[in-house]
Amino acid sequence: MITTFKKIMDAQTQNKSMLCVGLDTDMNKIPEFLKGSQNGMLEFNKTIIDKTYDVVCAYKLNFAFYEQYGIEGMEVIRSTIQHIPSDIPIIADCKREDIGNTSISYARACFDYFKCDAITVSPYMGKDSIQPFFNYSNKLVLVLALTSNPGSSDFQRLIADGKPVYRHVIEKTSTWAARENLGYVVGATHPQDLSEIREDVPDRLLLIPGIGAQGGSIEETLKANGNGPAVINVSRGIIYASHQEDFAAKARDQAISYNRSLNR
Amino acid sequence: MITTFKKIMDAQTQNKSMLCVGLDTDMNKIPEFLKGSQNGMLEFNKTIIDKTYDVVCAYKLNFAFYEQYGIEGMEVIRSTIQHIPSDIPIIADCKREDIGNTSISYARACFDYFKCDAITVSPYMGKDSIQPFFNYSNKLVLVLALTSNPGSSDFQRLIADGKPVYRHVIEKTSTWAARENLGYVVGATHPQDLSEIREDVPDRLLLIPGIGAQGGSIEETLKANGNGPAVINVSRGIIYASHQEDFAAKARDQAISYNRSLNR
Numbered sequence: 001m002i003t004t005f006k007k008i009m010d011a012q013t014q015n016k017s018m019l020c021v022g023l024d025t026d027m028n029k030i031p032e033f034l035k036g037s038q039n040g041m042l043e044f045n046k047t048i049i050d051k052t053y054d055v056v057c058a059y060k061l062n063f064a065f066y067e068q069y070g071i072e073g074m075e076v077i078r079s080t081i082q083h084i085p086s087d088i089p090i091i092a093d094c095k096r097e098d099i100g101n102t103s104i105s106y107a108r109a110c111f112d113y114f115k116c117d118a119i120t121v122s123p124y125m126g127k128d129s130i131q132p133f134f135n136y137s138n139k140l141v142l143v144l145a146l147t148s149n150p151g152s153s154d155f156q157r158l159i160a161d162g163k164p165v166y167r168h169v170i171e172k173t174s175t176w177a178a179r180e181n182l183g184y185v186v187g188a189t190h191p192q193d194l195s196e197i198r199e200d201v202p203d204r205l206l207l208i209p210g211i212g213a214q215g216g217s218i219e220e221t222l223k224a225n226g227n228g229p230a231v232i233n234v235s236r237g238i239i240y241a242s243h244q245e246d247f248a249a250k251a252r253d254q255a256i257s258y259n260r261s262l263n264r
Numbered sequence: 265m266i267t268t269f270k271k272i273m274d275a276q277t278q279n280k281s282m283l284c285v286g287l288d289t290d291m292n293k294i295p296e297f298l299k300g301s302q303n304g305m306l307e308f309n310k311t312i313i314d315k316t317y318d319v320v321c322a323y324k325l326n327f328a329f330y331e332q333y334g335i336e337g338m339e340v341i342r343s344t345i346q347h348i349p350s351d352i353p354i355i356a357d358c359k360r361e362d363i364g365n366t367s368i369s370y371a372r373a374c375f376d377y378f379k380c381d382a383i384t385v386s387p388y389m390g391k392d393s394i395q396p397f398f399n400y401s402n403k404l405v406l407v408l409a410l411t412s413n414p415g416s417s418d419f420q421r422l423i424a425d426g427k428p429v430y431r432h433v434i435e436k437t438s439t440w441a442a443r444e445n446l447g448y449v450v451g452a453t454h455p456q457d458l459s460e461i462r463e464d465v466p467d468r469l470l471l472i473p474g475i476g477a478q479g480g481s482i483e484e485t486l487k488a489n490g491n492g493p494a495v496i497n498v499s500r501g502i503i504y505a506s507h508q509e510d511f512a513a514k515a516r517d518q519a520i521s522y523n524r525s526l527n528r
Contacts, residue, residue: 024366026369062362062366064360064362064366064367064369064370064373065366065369067369067370067373067377068369068370068372068373068376068377069377070338070342070373070377070378071335071338071339071342073373074334074335074338075335078334078335095360095361095362095386095389096328096359097359097386098326098328098359099411099412099413099415099478100413100414100415102288102326102328102329103328105290105328105329105331105332106328106331106332108332109328109331109332109334109337112332113331113332113333113334114334122359122361122386122388122389123388123418123419124386124387124388124408124411124419124420125359125386125408125411125413125415125416125420126413126414126415126416126417126418126419126420127414127415127418128413128414128415129413129415130415144388144389147363147388147389148363149363149364149389149390149392149393150364150390150391150392151363151364151389151390151391151392151393151394152389152390153390154387154390154391154436155387155388155390155429155432155433155436156388156389156390158422158424158425158429158432159424159425160422160423160424160429161422161423165419165422165424165429168419168422169419172418172419214363
């Protein structure tokens with residue numbers, strides 16, 4: 001049984017890439033000739049995957065973009081996942097949480113039904129809301145710690161016992177599972193905090209979104225992250241690199257260019 | 265345009281009921297003769313609705329139970345919602361959150377696609393993660409404050425500036441929208457805290473789960489809540505009252521019995 005953690009590390013070595021492409025596919029933002037249909041959305045994803053699978057270490061699907069289209073969107077998630085080569089790990093970015101009895105069902109949805117390798121979860125509801133995901137001992141749970149958005153300052157940065165809530169989240173949750181099963185989401189928009197987080201959890205895998213459209217800098221992020229295992233996500237900056245027929249070729253160019261910066 | 269808030273109040277008056285039935289329907293927990301199929305699950309929900317719609321003030325669908333069955337589960341959500349009488353409000357209990365750009369899609373999924381009246385959201389990611397839901401000015405957003413599960417003590421009760429995180433959540437978010445659009449989830453398992461919350465937000469609508477299977481007491485909950493607008497949810501205690509052919513009649517008996525206690 002290969003763990004998701006190892007699968008990510010292997011893909012990073014094989015493709016010389018820390019880059020995760022975020023398939024945040026919106027039916028209304030894809031090129032005109034694919035717009036407005038479920039098939040177009042799927043075609044868009046498949047073409048992006050065909051052109052980038054050898055330069056990424058993972059794909060991340062943000063479920064929200066698909067859920068807005070209901071059942072049709074769910075079908076696109078399923079077919080997209082089937083199209084991803086089996087050695088490239090898939091992160092379900094769905095930020096789920098619920099009481100223990102119910103989280104079990106979310107774990108089944110993500111790991112059994114959609115066959116994803118990792119999931120993002122929110123920590124607000126605490127231990128019993130996250131624990132059911134650890135029953136899948138080869139899978140990886142990525143807990144929201146310090147998110148990339150402006151709202152991250154509202155509650156994640158409240159100071160309790162001399163340190164921000166997000167550091168309590170990291171400190172406490174890191175006792176719940178080994179690094180093979182538990183990593184964190186830390187936004188690239190907070191490089192100073194990222195470097196402090198790295199002191200606390202040097203060997204945990206971090207999923208780092210917020211590069212590109214959200215304003216995070218690659219250079220500062222890499223410096224802050226040091227040598228820790230990390231997956232750097234870029235979504236809009238890659239998948240919407242062009243709105244013409246050449247969108248996938250341009251996405252590949254962008255992915256290679258990001259990769260070059262990440263490997264510098 | 266009638267708001268969800270008013271729709272709930274009207275249903276409470278009409279049916280003399282503060283009770284919300286949680287349709288947390290698990291394909292493996294329903295009576296034997298309906299077990300194991302999407303149609304059975306839908307039949308179960310429809311029969312429960314037919315027998316209880318005149319004694320409830322809302323139905324709550326926890327999406328996790330349906331998502332575990334993927335696309336088939338989504339179809340059950342959609343058909344169940346279509347079966348609910350139009351004057352009974354529907355709460356999508358899906359605890360969503362994401363960055364602003366993405367939360368818009370979750371709002372569309374819940375309000376446009378599934379036609380729900382209210383949604384539960386998690387506050388961890390802050391203001392821009394919740395704000396897109398307020399674009400639907402007749403809908404109700406229920407923010408997780410103090411949840412009913414054991415894990416609620418892990419982070420919700422951290423003390424910052426002399427008060428727990430969940431009270432910061434209530435204090436801050438209550439400035440983001442009027443009471444017609446923003447209420448809270450507070451578990452029945454914390455009556456003492458509930459009564460303090462009521463002092464802070466006497467007129468906000470509270471969705472109160474945790475009665476029954478989770479151990480919350482009706483009497484203590486009502487006392488702590490005082491006269492504030494509240495929806496009391498019971499899921500397993502009603503829908504699984506019997507595992508025989510009479511499950512819906514027994515669910516009705518249970519609903520009436522809960523209602524009697526709530527109206528005492």
